[in-house]
Amino acid sequence: MTDTLILTPQQIIRKKAAGEPIQPDDSEMIQSHTIVVLVENSIGAFIRVINMFSARGFNIDSVTVGVTEDPTVSRMNIVTTGNSRIISQVLRQLSRLVDTIEVIDLTDTDYVERELCLLKVCYNRDSRSEILDVNEIFRGKVVDITSRTMTFELRGPSKKIEAFIDMMASHKILEVARSGRVAMQRDS
Amino acid sequence: MTYDEHTKVHPVTTGDSLPEVRPEITSTSQVMSGAEILLRSLEAEGVKIMFGHPGGAVIKVYDEMHRINPEFQHILVRHEQGGTHAAEGYAKATGKVGTVLVTSGPGATNTVTGIADAYMDSVPIVVFTGQVPTGLIGNDAFQECDAVGITRSITKHSYLVRDIKDLARTVKEAYHIARTGRPGPVLVDLPKDVLLAEAPFQYPETVNMRGYAVPEAVRPEKLQRAARMIAESKRPLLYVGGGAVSSDASDSLTELARYTGIPVTTTLHGLGAFPEEDPLSLRMLGMHGTWWANQAVQHCDLIIAVGARFDDRVTGKLDSWAPHAKVIHIEIDQSCISKNVFADCAILGNVKTVLERLRPLLDPKDTTEWLQQIDVWRQECPLQYQKDDKLRAQGVIEKLRDKTGGDAVVITDVGQHQMWSAQYFRFLYSRTHITSGGLGTMGFGMPAAMGAAFGMREIGSSRPVVCISGDGGFVMNAQEMSVAAAHKLPIKLAVINNRFLGMVRQWQELFHMERYSHTDLSDTNPDFVKLAEAHHCVGLRANTPEEARQIIDEAWEVTDRPVLMEFSVAKEEMVFPMVPAGAATGEMITDRMTPNSFV
Numbered sequence A: 001m002t003d004t005l006i007l008t009p010q011q012i013i014r015k016k017a018a019g020e021p022i023q024p025d026d027s028e029m030i031q032s033h034t035i036v037v038l039v040e041n042s043i044g045a046f047i048r049v050i051n052m053f054s055a056r057g058f059n060i061d062s063v064t065v066g067v068t069e070d071p072t073v074s075r076m077n078i079v080t081t082g083n084s085r086i087i088s089q090v091l092r093q094l095s096r097l098v099d100t101i102e103v104i105d106l107t108d109t110d111y112v113e114r115e116l117c118l119l120k121v122c123y124n125r126d127s128r129s130e131i132l133d134v135n136e137i138f139r140g141k142v143v144d145i146t147s148r149t150m151t152f153e154l155r156g157p158s159k160k161i162e163a164f165i166d167m168m169a170s171h172k173i174l175e176v177a178r179s180g181r182v183a184m185q186r187d188s
Numbered sequence B: 001m002t003y004d005e006h007t008k009v010h011p012v013t014t015g016d017s018l019p020e021v022r023p024e025i026t027s028t029s030q031v032m033s034g035a036e037i038l039l040r041s042l043e044a045e046g047v048k049i050m051f052g053h054p055g056g057a058v059i060k061v062y063d064e065m066h067r068i069n070p071e072f073q074h075i076l077v078r079h080e081q082g083g084t085h086a087a088e089g090y091a092k093a094t095g096k097v098g099t100v101l102v103t104s105g106p107g108a109t110n111t112v113t114g115i116a117d118a119y120m121d122s123v124p125i126v127v128f129t130g131q132v133p134t135g136l137i138g139n140d141a142f143q144e145c146d147a148v149g150i151t152r153s154i155t156k157h158s159y160l161v162r163d164i165k166d167l168a169r170t171v172k173e174a175y176h177i178a179r180t181g182r183p184g185p186v187l188v189d190l191p192k193d194v195l196l197a198e199a200p201f202q203y204p205e206t207v208n209m210r211g212y213a214v215p216e217a218v219r220p221e222k223l224q225r226a227a228r229m230i231a232e233s234k235r236p237l238l239y240v241g242g243g244a245v246s247s248d249a250s251d252s253l254t255e256l257a258r259y260t261g262i263p264v265t266t267t268l269h270g271l272g273a274f275p276e277e278d279p280l281s282l283r284m285l286g287m288h289g290t291w292w293a294n295q296a297v298q299h300c301d302l303i304i305a306v307g308a309r310f311d312d313r314v315t316g317k318l319d320s321w322a323p324h325a326k327v328i329h330i331e332i333d334q335s336c337i338s339k340n341v342f343a344d345c346a347i348l349g350n351v352k353t354v355l356e357r358l359r360p361l362l363d364p365k366d367t368t369e370w371l372q373q374i375d376v377w378r379q380e381c382p383l384q385y386q387k388d389d390k391l392r393a394q395g396v397i398e399k400l401r402d403k404t405g406g407d408a409v410v411i412t413d414v415g416q417h418q419m420w421s422a423q424y425f426r427f428l429y430s431r432t433h434i435t436s437g438g439l440g441t442m443g444f445g446m447p448a449a450m451g452a453a454f455g456m457r458e459i460g461s462s463r464p465v466v467c468i469s470g471d472g473g474f475v476m477n478a479q480e481m482s483v484a485a486a487h488k489l490p491i492k493l494a495v496i497n498n499r500f501l502g503m504v505r506q507w508q509e510l511f512h513m514e515r516y517s518h519t520d521l522s523d524t525n526p527d528f529v530k531l532a533e534a535h536h537c538v539g540l541r542a543n544t545p546e547e548a549r550q551i552i553d554e555a556w557e558v559t560d561r562p563v564l565m566e567f568s569v570a571k572e573e574m575v576f577p578m579v580p581a582g583a584a585t586g587e588m589i590t591d592r593m594t595p596n597s598f599v
């Protein structure tokens, strides 16, 4: 994308008035973005990033943080949604923070993403095998079992986790814990 | 997303992390207390003046100040808010970084308004706040507050110094961040134990912050594109904001405008960046801008935004603002670009540098027809007010203008008088108009004028400092008058007394059916002359245009202390023209002769 495609509402209205075509990218097409933010490894840096999102009214769908191969650097993986204009604002505001070292929008690149999910579900004699079948299909792991509940561990892209939770929803889910997405660019 | 060499945004990356580079340390080191390290760091930073107020958490700093008598002046303000505004006024008048020192808890919270004000208006100040000892942080200790947390979204950056070893480097970084790029406030929180601890002092010579980059190189292809757009345009307009002032781009701007023949309109903060008496000046645009400047915006085919951020007070309803214009945006802060208005050509960089590099790529343009059209608008609806035997605020401002010939630093508070000052003073020079624009902080004027006066004294300028306040805002920080008096600052304090919170009254009259809810100040206003005298200043009062002229002359005779001139003016006066909030810029209310005739 070039910056000429990032349109403000005012620009869209102008284009419409002039009868010019509006690209899907131009309009309010909302898309999920996976953004990696490398920050100084301090709690203040992390809070500033989160604070920027809330102070400026941007969404955070998930956020993870952890130290990197360099112990002075933390890596935040942020999943946010917005149209291209909002996302470009998010990226600019992130870059502008003093403690952010690098901001990378992975969305349009070739990257791998993983999420970890723990899910505790009730079972009985009737539902037991069906639940285990679902787990089998998703290649999850049973990490705990009692006479009443089973707890599964599932790893994979967020979409897979969501599909798994959807499939389990017909049973009685007691608890879901999701790690949030971590992502990394493939080596090209 | 866009790859921009100045930003940290990269579409692709290798996983390489940057090696940590620490600043080099200079000179031989000497062991001293944290408090002294702070003071020595400020000396090394070239600080000449600091506005502060002591308290338990910073008592050691004051103690060391007493002992070592540092090379800078400490001004004891009477309220920490006054201190922050004074630092802002100093910074805006001189272009240097303002410095504030306060204690923990209430000292810190009292600076919040000033910090927010500096953040909105991009004013470089560094605020040092005391903090409870590190061991007590989080315990709700006496006079503890989370200063860093409270100010996180209103500072450019902030620090909590937990280790005396980081103190000197933090001071260095704080000033660097405040001063460079888009300037702004930085807060440094200093726990008491860090100030009491001892360590060797070494002031770093350089800063090295891997996450903080200031745009340096301007991309030549962007300049060429801008030059092409300017060459192709028939009705270009320079729209100039505070960035042109803070980067001291006034001369470059003036040269470029005169060479190309492109007319100039400025924002409230841009006033003074281009001489308002130049035929190319359209004066201020926006909500209370001139009719002709706003008409020019609505009809131009190219807007060249120079260090401006398309604030809602400028644009009104965004989707009908400048409907025929392409936009070139020259700006140092990437986050301002295409935020409110799409930039067809964005040039990221220092405004002055960009203008200097752009100018050789341009040719003189024939804008005669365009300027003639603007002149028609100028005749259509000039700035005017009723001139009779009544004293009116606009008349007072014109009299102050006549007295100074425009060669004065004018600080205003917030309200109607602020807009009239912007409309009627006709600013000629950069850094001669100082006001609270972004936050619109009542109570800004008096202390900011004091800071500016200290600044003028420091740089050896004889330009008089004139503060124009309303009766509402003046009392919000009137306590600083005695500080200005103690330092013999010959500030001229004009209080435009309309016995109303005039600007709110105006909205009540125009948009709330004349229901003047809690805006009448006649019962609660002090006697301003006595107020001045109680603060060791001279107090004068005028009720008529003739008296106004007399007291202005009298005030200019006083050179050893501030003079307060109370101008008792008509309360019904309104600021026109006006684009109502959220309305389209084309929809200006211009009627001024019959202010009460439309509701």
Ligand SMILES: Cc1ncc(C[n+]2csc(CCOP(=O)(O)OP(=O)(O)O)c2C)c(N)n1
Pocket (backbone or CB within 6 Å): B413, B414, B415, B416, B417, B418, B440, B441, B442, B443, B469, B470, B471, B472, B473, B474, B496, B498, B500, B501, B502, B503, B504
């Ligand atoms: C601290 C603060 N409180 C409230 C406001 C809202 N406000 C804006 S202008 C104004 C009236 C100011 O009255 P005055 O100082 O007398 O100036 P005038 O408009 O009469 O010239 C008020 C209350 C503000 N800007 N700042």
Ligand SMILES: [Mg+2]
Pocket (backbone or CB within 6 Å): B415, B470, B471, B472, B496, B497, B498, B499, B500, B501, B502
């Ligand atoms: Mg008033």
